[in-house]
Amino acid sequence: MIQPAIIDFDVFRDEGLHADAHARLAELREASPPVVWTPRNGGHWVVFDREALETVLTDTDRFSSSRLSVSPDAPSVPMIPLSLDPPAHAPYRNLLLSHLGPKEVRKLEPFVRAWAERLIAPLASRTSCEFIGDVAAPLPVSVFMDMMGLPLERRDEFRGYALTAISSGDDAARGAAHQQIVMALAQLIGERRASPKDDLISALVFDEIDGRPLADHELMSICFLLFLAGLDTVTNAMAFGMRHLAGDPDLQARIRADRSQIPAMVERLLKLYTFVNTVRVATGDTELAGTPVKAGDALMCVLWTGSVAQEGARHMAFGFGPHTCLGMHLARLELKALYETWLDTIGSVALAPDQTFAMHGGNVMGLKRLDLVLS
Ligand code: HEM
Numbered sequence: 001m002i003q004p005a006i007i008d009f010d011v012f013r014d015e016g017l018h019a020d021a022h023a024r025l026a027e028l029r030e031a032s033p034p035v036v037w038t039p040r041n042g043g044h045w046v047v048f049d050r051e052a053l054e055t056v057l058t059d060t061d062r063f064s065s066s067r068l069s070v071s072p073d074a075p076s077v078p079m080i081p082l083s084l085d086p087p088a089h090a091p092y093r094n095l096l097l098s099h100l101g102p103k104e105v106r107k108l109e110p111f112v113r114a115w116a117e118r119l120i121a122p123l124a125s126r127t128s129c130e131f132i133g134d135v136a137a138p139l140p141v142s143v144f145m146d147m148m149g150l151p152l153e154r155r156d157e158f159r160g161y162a163l164t165a166i167s168s169g170d171d172a173a174r175g176a177a178h179q180q181i182v183m184a185l186a187q188l189i190g191e192r193r194a195s196p197k198d199d200l201i202s203a204l205v206f207d208e209i210d211g212r213p214l215a216d217h218e219l220m221s222i223c224f225l226l227f228l229a230g231l232d233t234v235t236n237a238m239a240f241g242m243r244h245l246a247g248d249p250d251l252q253a254r255i256r257a258d259r260s261q262i263p264a265m266v267e268r269l270l271k272l273y274t275f276v277n278t279v280r281v282a283t284g285d286t287e288l289a290g291t292p293v294k295a296g297d298a299l300m301c302v303l304w305t306g307s308v309a310q311e312g313a314r315h316m317a318f319g320f321g322p323h324t325c326l327g328m329h330l331a332r333l334e335l336k337a338l339y340e341t342w343l344d345t346i347g348s349v350a351l352a353p354d355q356t357f358a359m360h361g362g363n364v365m366g367l368k369r370l371d372l373v374l375s
Contacts, residue, residue, distance in 0.1 A: 189220065
């Protein structure tokens with residue numbers, strides 16, 4: 001066993017993360033052993049090493065998903081299937097896969113594309129935009145709200161709750177945002193039970209698990225997770241990806257000349273800018289990469305360092321192991337539709353000069369704004 005190394009790292013408030021999340025993580029990884037302890041947010045491990053990440057994310061007996069935030073005081077709302085370990089996890093995962101698998105998602109393509117066109121078309125006549133407010137935030141949220149049957153007029157309000165619930169360093173603010181989401185979903189579930197529509201919540205109301213319908217608390221938990229998992233992640237992927245594209249005119253020329261390169265570009269950008277830090281908790285005293293870990297210790301898995309560890313290796317943007325993202329087919333479709341529609345509509349794009357890139361940390365890291373010059 002080796003003596004645990006300690007760093008002073010607050011994943012919510014670290015100034016380096018707020019200035020440039022990936023550069024800061026690179027700096028920390030460079031200076032730290034594979035697994036280090038930080039006393040911040042109640043004290044937790046930070047896992048940087050690809051092999052250690054694979055172990056934590058696949059060895060569900062030793063590392064449980066039951067705790068979703070490093071902070072012990074964080075509101076703990078159960079999220080099915082994310083916070084379940086095997087064997088309880090699989091039936092719910094299979095149920096959701098029947099709605100979010102590749103075949104189901106392919107059916108959504110025309111409607112995702114229509115949203116992309118609707119949001120990007122107004123930019124054709126403009127010379128600049130703030131990409132997150134204009135496209136990256138409303139596009140996935142609109143798709144998602146439609147798919148779930150949430151009222152579109154409350155789009156910005158719901159996105160605000162999701163953002164606070166994931167990224168705020170203030171436990172009380174996170175708790176209040178959770179409450180707002182639960183209230184909105186409870187109302188919607190009640191409405192759909194009484195009068196079903198053609199949306200995902202109505203379908204879930206009639207789904208069965210082990211031969212019985214989902215109980216109200218299960219339905220709420222699933223919807224709550226979909227809400228948090230599906231709103232802000234795609235926005236961040238779009239923002240990081242577009243920032244890269246805007247800074248790389250050669251890449252713009254290449255995908256314009258050959259659109260079949262877009263899916264590979266999407267994967268490359270997800271790898272380069274992986275932005276989720278996911279959490280596990282040790283089920284007993286154990287060791288990881290030679291470091292002693294105690295029962296109940298939380299571990300923050302920095303997926304970005306896992307993604308960029310080896311050139312040829314599969315990225316970890318969507319996680320690794322049994323909880324690998326169930327929304328990845330939808331996310332990929334949205335990203336592809338974004339870039340294709342962008343090429344159809346916008347000539348070329350560049351980064352507005354002199355901007356600093358403010359970011360937020362937390363379980364899901366993201367850019368706050370992105371100013372672009374269009375021509
Ligand atoms: C680019 C966009 C996205 C990224 C980067 C992303 C990332 C992730 C990651 C890293 C995990 C694994 C977390 C863990 O192991 O603890 C995950 C799980 C999950 N994601 Fe995503 N996600 C994205 C979009 C979506 C969307 C659009 C949806 C919903 C439609 C979604 C639904 C889920 C669900 C339900 C899980 C839990 C899976 C399970 O526990 O078996 N995600 N996501």
